[in-house]
Amino acid sequence: MPDVKFTVDGKQLTAPAGTFLIEACKTNGIEVPAFCYYPGISLKAACRMCVVRIEKMPKLQTACTTPVSEGMVVQTETPEIAQARKATLQLLLGNHPLDCPVCDAGGECELQDMTFKYGAAESFYAEPKHHREEQKWSPVVYYDRPRCILCYRCISMCGEGMDVFALGIQARGSSSVIAPNVPAQMSPDDLAHVDCEQCGMCIDACPVGALTSGTYRYKTRPWEMNHVSTVCTHCGDGCKTTLGVRSTSDGSEIVRGDNRDKSGINNDFLCNKGRYAFDFANNETRITQPLVRQPNGELKPVSWETAFDHVGKKLRELRDTRGGKSIGVIGSNRTTNEEAYLLQKFARTVLGTNNIDHHRTADYVSFAQSLAGNTDRTASLRDTLTASAILLVGGDPTIQAPGTAWNIRTNVRNHRGRLYVANSAEIKLRRQAKSFLHLAPFGYSALASYFAGDAAAGSEAVGDTDALTTFREAIKAEENLLILIGSELRGKDLKKLIDFGLTLPGAKFALISDYANSRGAADMGLLPDLLPGYTPLAGNTTFAEYNTPAAPGLDMIEIFEAAERGDLSALYVVGSNPVSRYGIDPASLKDTFVVVQDMFLTETAVLADVILPAANLYEKSGSVTNSYGDLQLVSKAGDRAGVRTDFEMIVRIADKMGANMRELIPFGKGTRADMGQSRGVHSGEADRHAVWLAANNMEPKLSPFDPFAILDEIQRLVPGYNLLRLQLLSGNDQHLQPAASSNGLVQIGSRRDLVLPANDTLFTSGTLGRYSTMLSDLQHNESLRPPTGLTQIQPAAD
Amino acid sequence: MPTLVSHPDEVKVVSRRFGQGAADIDKYVELDGYKAVQEAIAKGPEWIINEMKASGLRGRGGAGFPTGMKWSFVPKQSEKPKYVLVNGDESEPGTCKDHVLFLHDPHSVIEGTMIAGLAIGSKLGFIYLRGEYRYLLKIVEKAVADAYAKGFLGKNIFGTGVDFDVITQTGAGAYEVGEESALMESLEGKRGVPRIKPPFPAVVGLYGGPTVINNAETIANAPHILLMGGEAYAKLGSERNGGTRLFGISGHVERPGVYELPMGYSLRKAIYDVAGGIKDGKKLKAIVPGGSSCPVMLPEEIDVGLDFDQMGKAGTMLGSGGIVVLDETVSIVEFALRTIAFYQHESCGWCIPCREGTDWIKKTLTRVYNGGGNKKDVDNVQYLAENMLGRTFCPLGDAAAMPTIAFVKKFRKEFEDYIAGNKAGTPIITVEQLVGAH
């Protein structure tokens, strides 16, 4: 759209035609107050706070609904306007309970701020206030009508934003209330409830303390927390989240998760897990002391030194006696890139084995292989918000990757993106789709073949092949198509689909996986036959300095098969629960020395000879890579006495094995760092300082426990990880493209299908989720749902 | 059943067929019914709009917008279908003129709807009646059915190849739904909350299509205007206020009723001659001239012509033509309270100033009324009302603020005296009643 020129408060401004005045002002640093306006949702013009004076208009006008126009002359802060806003606030405060001292929103309340600004605090309200009891709509959503200023943001968030429509407005006038979709009389406990996805976006959008969160309410005051911006651990989207932490006697406790920093790849969004399911960190069953199994079979708490000694000695002995090939290593989907990288390097160079794998939730190996030799063909999560067209094959982002689903819905709603969905299930996103192709069960392979040119496969993919043809032609007509692929497509099928996509000009791809660093785990080479960046083992020069065994190692399944045969001398598991996930018979590990680093006594941990209590993603620094290849900074928020980061533990074990530490971790020359003292609350600061020094060509002095010490090497060696340090450190996401080079393509055809989707619901999150009280409550809440009738689908026509 | 009244000063145009059984289609046809629409088909949209413009007809719903001009704003070309919407929500307190119109001459509304449709190129009209008018809805429904049966509605009307349909619709109790965009929301099966303007209905209205919305009386005038000619109609009224208007005179007058008077007719004469003067020989205290939202007038202000411009100059409004007359026994405090209680009850609640303002003023006046007032209350009420005025999402907020401001300004002393314990008038509401109702 062409730009128009206009004047605001005497300043000459320009903005694209059609921009609403309130946005144009904001872009130019002029703040116009608003309660009901929220970018991206439908206009309300209900609060009347944004009134401004526009020349030649008889009345004050609402900036939120007025598009800028050529030559417009606007005043945003005159005595007349201030009076109008003041009066509106006075009117609001009439019925508003002035319980700010105990209100969750106190200190971060838009109404409070406005009252302060316009001096409307002095009240002449002498009438009785309307009173209503607070309502608990779900374990995580509470509603306090008297505090509600009826801005209707929550309703739009839920309806337009989430496509859930669990909130409505009922009654009218001063009796109006926000009402949830399960009325009291239809609920077993005679109380009103929400039947919804429990994302908490309504709470997020609420400008006051009317909607409060079950996890946070009445816990603390905003100014008593530290706010740490980091990345959610629960799914492959890697949403930016801000954790509110508070000091406790044994560390610092996370009391809140929210999205106050809206700069992330998730934009406005955070789902229920990101918002509430940080509480696993505070779970009482957490292990906080190293445990070593005694000859009598009991697990006994020991000191860290004893534990590391024991593990180091034992691993060294087994390596030296039975060879590296007898040792298996299983990495994690939820540790940082630095930890994953270090783990595989440790396995390959210290343990001397390629027997390393992780729980794969999508086939990134085939993905990388299929895209080999191409550049700029992968999409960022940010692209899902802006792409003019998206093809979603398989997957169900609403459940698996809610941030992706949010972006897609927003794109369709606000940018008129065209969505094409092919799925064997009637996934919810079909409601946003321009075209929905209902595939036969297991029809993905046939669909990929059909796309790849095998016309005969069409009838296997869908019943109605005409629809299929129309679908394919529509896609082919799209330029700059974003092809989002679910984990259903693997190996050859994935390759066929990508090959088809590569014929479309400007098409980009993304493969959806399940955890915070599933992509990173694969990128970092937690794979038996590929080095970091999908680099082939044989004949590579990149990792020449590594002295890696040349032969491919055992994959996840083979490792356990080896154990079964008695060929696995040791198994080192970092942040993973393969025993439960792959249904491993515990007896098969009876002759294996098992070391597990975890937070909890999982099915795998209970079999271990040594259990090392680990910090989780919210308790460490580093980086993670989401499903799309977007790299982000993870910052330490919580802290728990008695646990250590996986990074530190790997280093300590390597040290105890007598490894050359300088080779393992290229920490700074002439370091005076004292091993063992850099963790704790100050480490993050030290890291930043060092990086800043490096950026300014000064000499860094890093500790080997500092994950950033190895980031240098990742940057230097891993194809595609040529990231910008300062981007990372300033908390910005960056899209990376670690596709293997086309020469020396890996042959992965011989590997069996190792992809095992997590199959998480909205209220589960792998093994970790079991330790979240809030997720358990939500699952229970879900089981109380009334059977029918309340969440039917809104027809598109209305 | 409403009784019909008449007075020699009346000039009967829309009420011409009242009392003659014109709800019957044959009778209506006999009394020149459905002639205008056939002429309109023959002469085309431009002619219709020109006649309407020439007639000087201004909207009878309250705002007085020139009807011909409104029709001409509808874009000729439109991707979406265009609609005609007849506003029969009549809910402004003091107003009952559309009531008589639907009762006595429903076909004139149908014919008017068709004419508006022809003027703007629409094939579908809606006649929306407030939910309380169920018996009138039946009358209109029957009239529509009869018109279909005669081939006056539906496909190929009057054998001219033109199609036009009419759908009747009922509300379910909400004053705010009389506001044009709220009415569209209601007709689309939603809460009667107004829409953001612009876009205006003429461009984006019902179902997103260009829509002409008019009051029932406005619409019913159209056939008469076409029959008599726009200019002749204009001449019946005053300057820039063409024709005649149905005035409902109620309250303390001897002969309340709906009278059709020429625009510009003297307010004094309307009260003292037409309606027979103040009931039981009492003294006039105040007049609410055009439905409850119009600022109150004092006895000394009634030498004014009843048209949009003259009433505007007099600091009030012609509004919906419902003239409510108050005699000396009325307590203005009570009357103001009853008025704001209505707006508090009917505020849709969408925007802050209207929702909270009406609620607060009502609460304050209730306290004052019950003897718990203090001096500052009068100022506070005025402050609140003045700060609602012009700041609300739709004109309902103004409709509540304007009369409040006028009551407080023109009867300030009565409020102050009341607070001091000297109650003028004879209050009749008991505390319990007001609390119970709202």
Add this chain to the structure above:
Amino acid sequence: MSEIANTIFSPELAARFDKLVTIYPLRRSALVPMLLYAQDEVGYVSDAVIAEIAERIGLLELDVRNVLSYYSMLRTKPAGKYNVQVCTNISCMLRGGYEILDHCKHKLGIGHKETTSDGVFSLEEVECIGACCWAPAIQINYDFHDDLTPEKVDVLFQMYRDGQGKDVK
């Protein structure tokens, strides 16, 4: 979507609803009239009414509740067989509306939005009903009665009790 297998409405009303949803450019336009007509038959807008209407139109029940709670004529609790609605707005008030309301309260022994124990009458104070020039006025089951006095009200009540009252539904 429109034809419902186990409708809770009478066959006539069900047939009327089947048609009603088809006459508008959008089905949803039938919502307000349907709620009102269903109330006329069932006596109030019950949860079952809400569920069936939601299904007929293809809306969420929440949507139906949002809309129904907006309109003052729609109720979610049963009323008496004859619902007496007394206007007390300005024109009626000036001519005895409150007197009529008081009289009804005494005569029926019930208050605003209450129902007599025999279920015959319920009472409601309402806003202007568009009978200002014939004030004071009331409506009983949609039928207007105007220019009232307490004596006329007594006669009316007797008429309804005797089953002579008109019901315009």
